[in-house]
Amino acid sequence: MSPKKVSVEVEGRDLNLSNLDKNLYPEFTKGEVIDYYAKAAPVMLAHLKGRPATRKRYPDGVDAQSFFEKNAPSHTPDWVRTVTVPTPGSSTGRESLDFVVVDDLPTLVWLANLAALELHVPQWTVGPRGAIHSPDLMVFDLDPGAPATIVEACEVARLLRDLLADDGLDSYPKTSGKKGLHLYVPVKESDRTSEYAKRAAQRLESDHGGLVVSKMDKRLRKGKILVDWSQNNPAKTTVAPYSLRASESPGVSTPVTWDEVENCRKPADLAFTPDEVLARIDEHGDLLEPLLREGPPLP
Template identity: 60%
Template sequence: MPADRGAGAAGRIRVEVAGRALELSNLDKVLYPAAGFTKGEVIDYYTRVSGVLLPHLADRALTRIRYPNGVDRQYFFEKNAPASTPDWVRTARLPTPGSSRGRDEIDFVVADDLPTLVWLANLAALELHTPQWRVGADPDLLVVDLDPGAPAGIAECCVVAVAIRDRFADDGIACWPKTSGRKGMQLCAPVSATQSAEVISGYVKQVAEELESSSPAKVTSRMAKRLRPGRVFIDWSQNNAAKTTVAPYSLRAGPVPAASTPLTWPEVEAAAAGDLLGAVRQFTAAEVLDRIDEYGDLLADLLTPGPPVPS
């Protein structure tokens, strides 16, 4: 938590974060009831991960999922900047084709700095989701979402992740793994920002269909729910221009404050080989902080442009 504090109205404190004045409220409110994890702890977590998180949020239009009364109560998606947005928070007005509210454009929040991140955490914006493109540019990230259908789980996702990594490598594309913070995982690859979302999505769909053809009992590339039990769904559609993916290090709503956690390939390979001692799993906020101390940002390579995908 930022150290500079002042007295405020009941339940509120004034703080200064990197030169910006903020008012924080209800820090003792429990947002994860099963774990007793409070809003103050959420703000503390986002402050402590900001050094590795902010580069992955920079220049990206942010979709937030807010849980003002905790993860077991009503929540809402928020794309537009709320009316109370401070004037120092960066926003970007962007088109929103197909908006369910009939808006042609929305003023998105862009979280480029620590004060903005703390402000969002104070709004109980627990989940932070970003598109695969930066404002005003074509996609610079390729994302594959691996969604296991029970009884398949994250170990089965690791098997598929290794297969996708090796297939991408045939085309000169390097990818990095992370947990989703829920039940599955994602692979992320830097790409050139010179191709459309349709081209990238088409490439990932082709790879998914190839893997389904070679391992139909383990993999499906089709969205139908009836096809998923016991298989890992390779969701290539995450590369659609309108889709967002949970940001690395973002918290997720659930019984415990788990976060989307970067993994090492040796961890994934071990899990794919059946080694449960390393236990690739969904990591809690405290575990993520320990992993950052040990590894730094395992996804730092995503911040450098990669090659174009075959088209």
Template identity: 60%
Template sequence: MSRQLVRVDGRQLHVSNLEKVLFPEVSFTKAQVIDYYVRIAPVLLPHLSGRPVTFSRWPDGVEGQAFFEKNSARHAPDWVRKVTVPSPGSSRGRETLDMVILETVADLAWAANLAALELHVPQWQVGSRLQPALPDLLVLDLDPGPDAGILECCEVADRLREWLVDDGLDPVVKTSGSKGMQVYAPIRVTDREHPSRYAKALAQQLSAETPDRVVWRMEKVLRPGKVLIDWSQNNPAKTTVAPYSLRARPDATVSTPIGWDEVEAVLDGADPGALRFRTEDVLARVEDYGDLFDIAGAQRAVLPSA
């Protein structure tokens, strides 16, 4: 195993196997993964701020075995922020998890060196008492079934945008980096279950209006030709892939913020394939447009009752 000491953002970090190819289809190496995360840090880090990160790790690349890792603080350098949070019920009897919060460029380089290709975060931040605060984001995850794709997701995203704006919210949208899309809105709530209730009611309403195009239940038999609005991602125990995160897909795509004008362009006949982005595309887009997923600049509104 090749191993070397590098300096990143004022921190010393051991990195290994930089030449290892993690995405064989496009010959994308671990060194390139680290380089991407270092370069995208200025727009990625604000979206990780205060949010414990779940890693999707692929030590042998995207054609090998993978695992999710929440309890990652035990092998983090002492300069990475650590936080102990209550464990969701699915975590094998553990009452707490020792997680990390990525705050610096060096933190991202450390995670990338672990082959943590994907970074997933909850819709809440750690509060002043080092406990999960109330959710501050609503997410509607659009997952196309067989015989549906990005075009159909754009149709549903556009309808969701109209609904959310009518409810006083300020939505933003990104690709999942895989098959679908995700619509977010910054919110204020007093009840941590409120986003799930609201999202479920919204998904049910759109499904009732167009049952041939939208489904709110996850059963596979219901999904061919339709888009699932996965409202369950608002469960405080769940996480969603972060904006600007790589995805463990053969062509090294990225979950990429897009403009509503790009959604409208697809609806007007533009190629849906244009909404599939790799790392160099994303870095160029940030250079040209800045952060299209500017939650901090969006209006944070009270979530209407469900």
């Protein structure tokens, strides 16, 4: 076996890991990526389980070409769970694709070895036999338009939290791992999440038009926070909790507390390295654990 390959056993599955010393970030190797995902798995897997994963792969690192991958590659091991999902209107021209479902640690390590730095999942799940469930999560992507930053996104998050609470809905924040903030709402399975989220974003814009925009037009976003409700479209995905993000240094989409949101004064306050995220997991456990329980019905 090439010295660049290492054979390991992960929960009874044999994996060949390659090029572990290759830099996927300027100062973060593929081996460190795999190690981070293996250590984050005890909390991360619960948020991936049952959700078809879209992977963003960086075979030659974050400074080189990347690609989104939805279909399971031809060399997918037979023990990796895949599920056929209808994709009408897909840019591939195919009416369905075979998605990987990250239900266990060997699958997560296998994807990390493929340089799948980012894992994106929908707000709905698939059952054991492939039946597609209605969304059980609603998400708002709070995206700053320069010169606004995550500091202003935190202000909007608090406003949105209160609006949702008035409707009997609890919300839980995480960073995007880049410049924004995501707000998750667990709900009883519903096909109305996109409709409700759009209306909530419009209500917030109506009350706080100097700070909030709900339309996607980039010309409207300067200095404001886009409350992007569109990721509730069943065809769309959001970066998973604890996923790495591709940037000059490895950011992480990190669950945060409402106290941290309220006390954010500069972008660095809500920027976390992989080591910091692992330390936070040791300290707090999974701050997004409430997302794993059924939420209330939408009003």
